[in-house]
Amino acid sequence: MGEIKLFGTWASPYSYRVIWALxxxxxxxxxxxxxxSNKSDLLLQxxxxxxxxxxxxxxxxxxxxxxxxxxxxxxxxxxxPLLPTDPYEKSIARFWAKFIEDKGSQxxxxxxxxxxxxxxATKESLEMLRSIEEHGLGEKKFFGGETIGYAxxxxxxxxxxxxxxxxxxxVKLIEPNTFPRLHAWIQNFKQVPxxxxxxxxxxxxxxxxxRRREMLLASAPSQ
Numbered sequence: 001m002g003e004i005k006l007f008g009t010w011a012s013p014y015s016y017r018v019i020w021a022l023x024x025x026x027x028x029x030x031x032x033x034x035x036x037s038n039k040s041d042l043l044l045q046x047x048x049x050x051x052x053x054x055x056x057x058x059x060x061x062x063x064x065x066x067x068x069x070x071x072x073x074x075x076x077x078x079x080x081p082l083l084p085t086d087p088y089e090k091s092i093a094r095f096w097a098k099f100i101e102d103k104g105s106q107x108x109x110x111x112x113x114x115x116x117x118x119x120x121a122t123k124e125s126l127e128m129l130r131s132i133e134e135h136g137l138g139e140k141k142f143f144g145g146e147t148i149g150y151a152x153x154x155x156x157x158x159x160x161x162x163x164x165x166x167x168x169x170x171v172k173l174i175e176p177n178t179f180p181r182l183h184a185w186i187q188n189f190k191q192v193p194x195x196x197x198x199x200x201x202x203x204x205x206x207x208x209x210x211r212r213r214e215m216l217l218a219s220a221p222s223q
Contacts, residue, residue, distance in 0.1 A: 002059025004029040009045050010034055011200050011208055013157030014066040015054045020153050021070050023194050025077045067097060068167070070150060082150040089144070096136050096143055097154035103128045104157070111165040111209075112216045125173055129182060137181040141188050148192060158182075159189045164205045168213060 006022070006029050007014030022029050034043055034053050046055045046062035056063045056072065063072045074082050083090050106128050109121035121193075132155075136143060143151035158174075166172050176183045190196055 003057075005032055005048065005057040006030070007032045007034050007040075007057070008053045009034050011205055012053060013161050016198065016200070017066045017153045017156055018054045018056060018069050018073075019198055020148075020156065020195060022080060023198060024082065025073060025080050027073070027077060029088050061192055067101060067154060071152060074150070082153065084144060084149070093151045095150060096132070096151040099131070099136075099184065100154050107158075107162060107165065110171075111169060112213060113220075114217060121203040122171065122173070129173060129179060132178050133182050137185055139181075142185065148189065148195070152185075152189060155185075156189070156195075159186045159195075160199050160202075161205070164202060164209055165194075167206065168210050 004022075004027060006015070006018055008018065008031065010033060019031075030041075032042070034040060036053070039051060042055065044051055046057060047064045050064065050186060052064075054064075054066055054069060056069045058072075058076070063069050070082065083093055106121060106125045109123045110118065113121050136151075140146075142148050143155070162173065166174075173179075174182050174186070177194075190199070
């Protein structure tokens with residue numbers, strides 16, 4: 001099978017996408033924690049283009065970008081599949097994964113802006129979440145049905161990280177009465193033992209992200 005290493009950082013939802021996929025597949029791996037402010041020579045060697053985590057190294061060969069890594073894991077270890085076998089259902093899973101990749105930056109803007117920019121980012125974040133609520137989940141427990149799959153892992157940051165950001169900003173985006181399906185999905189996702197046991201500490205995240213937001217706002221141009 002070859003030695004498997006994962007270079008990541010403890011607070012990154014992109015790292016956890018890969019961790020969850022490896023756990024769901026039952027794959028043993030060595031985790032390498034990276035200090036993003038002082039990146040290791042190995043990380044720079046394995047990802048010389050973007051110089052960022054996560055990086056999966058399999059048999060000495062690096063694979064980068066979290067969703068590409070998930071595709072690689074799925075193709076290399078087909079047991080416990082993340083994607084449906086039906087071509088149409090597979091395309092739907094990939095559509096929603098790409099949707100959050102393309103639109104997820106709205107959540108970051110919601111978290112890192114103030115004033116009129118924050119009002120706009122909040123509005124656009126709610127529109128994005130409404131699309132998922134109305135068209136992505138339906139009456140299903142998870143995006144793919146009764147078990148966690150590819151699209152769920154792509155949306156994993158919404159399940160844990162968004163709640164921390166909401167608490168810091170003091171604005172709640174996902175409420176049970178306004179987004180009942182998304183709210184239920186978050187509860188279902190985080191109750192799965194494999195997910196629940198592989199989440200970063202919430203208090204540590206709160207303090208780290210709070211400092212991060214303060215630094216970003218302090219360095220932003222005056223509005």
